[in-house]
Structure formats: C-alpha cells, structure tokens
Amino acid sequence: MDFTEVPVTSERKSKKKKNKRAGNKRVSEAENGESVGVEKKSEEKIMENGESSAAFPPTFSVSEIKNKQRRHLMFMKLKQEKRKQKLQLRKKKKKERAALGDKAPPKEVPKTIENQRVFDETTVDLEDEEIAFDEGTDEFSAYFNRLTNPQVLITTSDRPRGKTVRFCEQLASVIPNAHVYYRRGLALKKIIPQCVARNFTYLMVINEDRLVPNGLVLCHLPDGPTAHFKVSSVRLRKEIKRRGKDPTEHSPEVILNNFSTRLGHTIARLFAALFPQDPNFVGRQVATFHNQRDFIFFRFHRYIFKNEKKVGIQELGPRFTLKLRSLQKGTFDSKYGEYEWVLKRHEMDACRRKFQL
C-alpha cells in the first residue's frame, strides 16, 4: 500500500476551519480506534481528497468528493466564487457604461421564455392570403359578416353546487345575450339540436368537480368547432379586491392578446364571436382574453381615460384562467368526433419553450 508522506497540516490550511476540525477528528479517531494499516488508509484518503481540492485537475467536479460535508463545503465555496465573479463583472460593465456616457452600447435584453420561444411554423402572418381566405369562409364568417347576433346558453354539469351556480350567473352578466339554464341530467347531444332550433349561437357547459368549476366546453352551434378548456383560479366577484360596482347591460369591448398561431387564431375568433359586434363605448367595459404561455387569462374591467396618456382600470366581474385541452371540428361528440387538436402531454409539454397558442 503506497501512501505519500504529505504533511496533513498543509492541506488543512487550504480548507476552512470546520473542515480542519472535522479532519482532525477523523485522524484522531483513526489513531484511537484502529490498527496502523487502517490508519494509514484513512490518511491516504484524506490526502487524496486534499490533493483533489488543492490541485484542481481539469476534470475535477465537486460531485466527485465522497465525503458529504466536505463536498457541501466545496460546493458552497464554488458558488461564492461564482457570485463574486458575477458581481465584479457587473460592476465593471456599469463603470464602462458610465464612462462612455451616451456612446455606450444599448442595454442587452434579458432572456425570457417569450424571447426564447421556439418558432412555431403555424404562426399567422397577418397578410397571408390563405389565412385570410380561410377566415373568410370558416364557421365564424357568419358572425364576422354581421349576419348573426350571438346568443349564448350557459349550463353546467349535473347537480351544480353553489360556487358553480354563482359563477354561471356572473358569466351571464358579463356576456350579453346569455341565458343560464339548469341541466337536469339531460344529454348534451339532445340539448344541441334544441338550441339550434331556438337560434342559439353558443353553448357553454361548465363542468364542476369537488365543488369548484374546473372545465369548460364551448360549442359554436350551427356545427361550429367545440373547444374544451380546463378552468382554474376562478375568482367570483366578492373574492376580487378593490373591485367596482356590478357590470351594466352595455356590451363590452373585447381585447384578445397574444394569439399568434393558427390554432390561437381559431380560439381567438371563438372568443370574439361570443360578444356582439358593436360594443357600447358608453359603457366603458372591456373583456380581456390574454394568452400567455398557453394560459388564457380572462379579466373584465371598467376603464376611464384620465387624459390621452393615462387610463385607469377597475376590475369588475369574475376572473378565471383557461387552458385549451382539445378542439373538435363539429359540435360536441366525444366518441365519434373529429378532433382538430388534442393536448398530448408528452409531446407538447416536453419543451419549456414551445407553446401551442
């Protein structure tokens, strides 16, 4: 058994005090309890460890140290070093900027998930003719050509509980021409032809689980697409802080943010067709559907322009977030329907920078 006679004290100097004490203990224990051979072995090990930390061979990584305490301490040291370097770098840059003054290069834009988003080939180019043609002839064209007025039927799953019922009522107050009907155990496939017969353009079914609304099926009626969303973070009116008075009967304006891909465009048109085409600006109410990283946030505000550069908004109305689960071509048909898009977790959630809407 080879052991190098490197004096132990020199290693200890390079480490921290804690380590010193630990190192001492180990050596002393070795001396006390064990035979000479084992002692030497432990010394060897200490020396090996010491060597690796002191010499830093190029393939060294902190995880190779077997001793947990020491490894932890080395890692903390490493982190501190990195932090120090980063701080120095920042100071230097700041000095340079101050020195250059106006001629300083522009500040670098920090990386965000939105910046790093993987380019989606289905991103809509607003001037694309094909898309314009598609949108002119799809199921919403009737609405966008002002042929139909939206009429919305809101219902729930079986036996809705208090929160869901109140949510439905508040939704009905937010969306003009909306009516809430109690479900009473009817099958959706039977409800749909009845709705069509009574000139409804939308069917909205809010699914409830464990006393809380958690799903939304939005069906555009004369065989339009059906979208199924997951609903989360529902806040009813009384749970919203600093809110305004109840919304009035004026038709609200609609804001649709960040819907960039083809799929996003379809969904945006789906939402837009919920509201009547001519908003009452007098009412000063605005409903927002904001898409961020595939989550659609719904908010309902009342705004007031203080001057041409400042606007104040006050939240009324319920708020909730949606996440698209599936988009189906015809009306609701879970067994035989033709799905245009379905959320497949393993494919789509694998990359953090890839989004669908």
Add this chain to the structure above:
Amino acid sequence: MQGRLPPRHIRLNKDGGPRFVHVFLKPCKTFLSYFISLSLRKIHQTFPFSEGKRDRKRKCSTTTTKSQNFCRNEFNITGLCNRSSCPLSNSQYATIREEKGQCFLYMKVIERAAFPARMWEKVKLSKNYEKALEQIDQNLIYWPRFIRHKCKQRFTKITQYLIRMRKLVLKRQRKLVPLSRKVESREKRKEEKALIAAQLDNAIEKELLERLKQGTYGDIYNFPVHAFDKALEQQDHESESESEEEEAEEEVEQREFVAEDEVEESDLSDFEDMNKLKTSSDEEEQESSEGEEQQEESSDEEEAGASTSKSAARGRKRRAFVEIEYEREVEPVSKSRDF
C-alpha cells in the same frame, strides 16, 4: 328447535330471588329440557370460536350495526342474522341468487346434509317474471311459508335491480378522468409564472390607449391629440403667446359680456388661420371627421348649455375650433391647461 323460556314458576326462586341461583341449585325436569335446548341454541348460534357465552354478536360471519346484525353468509335469504334465516342453523333452506343477470333457486335439504359437495340444488329460473314465480312455487311446494315468501321477495328485488342496471347503461355515463398530482402542481406553478409574466394590467392599459390613439372611440373623448400637437407646435407658437394674454384678460373680465365677445372674435380669427394651415396638411382626417363634426358640435352645445359663462365661452371657443375638423381635438394642450 325454537328455544322457549321455562314456565314462570321455575324462573323465580321460592323466595323470589334471582333465577340462575335457582337453576344451578335445583334443576327440575322441565328446566332440564330448557337447559338442553339452551345449549343447543348456543351451538347453533355460536361457532367453535365462542366459549358458550351468549352475547348479541353472533360469531358466524356477521357484521353488526347499531340496529341489527347482518349475516355475511352468501346463501342467506334475508341478509339478517336470525335463527330463522341462517343457512347454517336450518337443515331445510332455500335462496335465490343471481349470476350475470341469471337468477337461480338454491335449495338445501336434510337428506344431503352428509354430502357437502352436493348440498345445494341449483335450479335456473326463467327470465319471465311470472313464470319464474311459478317455478319457485313448484319447487318449494310444502316448504315452510317463511322461506317461500322470502324467496319470492328476494327474487322480486333482484329483477328490479337488474332492470335498473339495464336502464342506466343506456343513460349518460359519468367518466372519471384521473388527475396526476405531479402534473397538476406543475401546471399550477406554470400558471402562476405566466400570470406574473403577463402583466395584465399594463397590457390592457396599453391596448386601450392604442385604441384611443387609433380613433376607434370616435369623438367620445375630447382629449387633445398628441400627434396633432406635435405637428402644429411650430405654428402654434405665435398664436399661443397672443392667446395667453387674452386668456389672462378673460379671467379678469369674466362678467363683462363685451370682453368675452372681443376675445371670441380674436380667437376666431386665430382659429381661422389655423384652419387653413390644418386643411392643407391633413385632408384625410377631414373626410372622416366631417360626420363626427356634427356630433361634436351637438355634444359641445349640450356642454355649453349646461355650464356657466366661463365654460360657455370655452364652449363657444370649442365650437369654433370644431369647425377646423379634427377628430377628437378641441383645443391645444397649453390652452386647456391654462383654463
């Protein structure tokens, strides 16, 4: 054998003392029979596990609730743990059982008690309800009334629930979708981060201001347009200095009608100049805003009507200004601020 209490005179001591003292001290003939039947009863009710202690809990596969004991034996006809409905303690017994939608009548007689493999006779009942009842009657002819009645009751109940099952299958079925806790918590966290990244309030405000700039609101809001101001800054300089002096005068001479008229005229002249300048630069706006002009005027008239002289002067000024045909613009920023 049904257990029967011993006749009353035996139950009590001659002194009127407790019964069991009497039992142990002085067994008589009738009491002996009672004692035998009691022990037999215990055998039937209590299984090898018990030590002859008689308590409410009967040990042959029962479950107890507060009100009654249930028998877990699969051949039991009523489901309760009674002496009359226990398949173990009755040598002649019959039940109805159902397998995959088919009902069978099971019968046990004492002749086959020695052959446990063949003990239960199984008869398939017809699917027709009435015919099946007749079958039960035929098979259980001469059997005790209780068993016959209970069999028919059980059979009725079984057919009823089979019908209900068939109906339910046709109705809507609730589908339970399992949630993965990990996925849910991940999504929740993503949602929170997305919410922070979205900066909703700012986004909404920005969008609303954009719309205001682009003029989707028409003439509802009488704000001076920033762009317009910038374009006319140079031309405004001269008129501004003049108008400032006039405004100072106007504030002082508020009550005199004459002063206001003077101001008005001078202002009008200025505005006419600006009109010419403006028309040369922005012709498009004129076309679009001609329709709005009338609306503007009407709104301004309303305002003027409801206000004091000072504001009436302003209103008149505005009306004059409106003739210049800007979409939302009424007067330049500096002037309004002075007011």
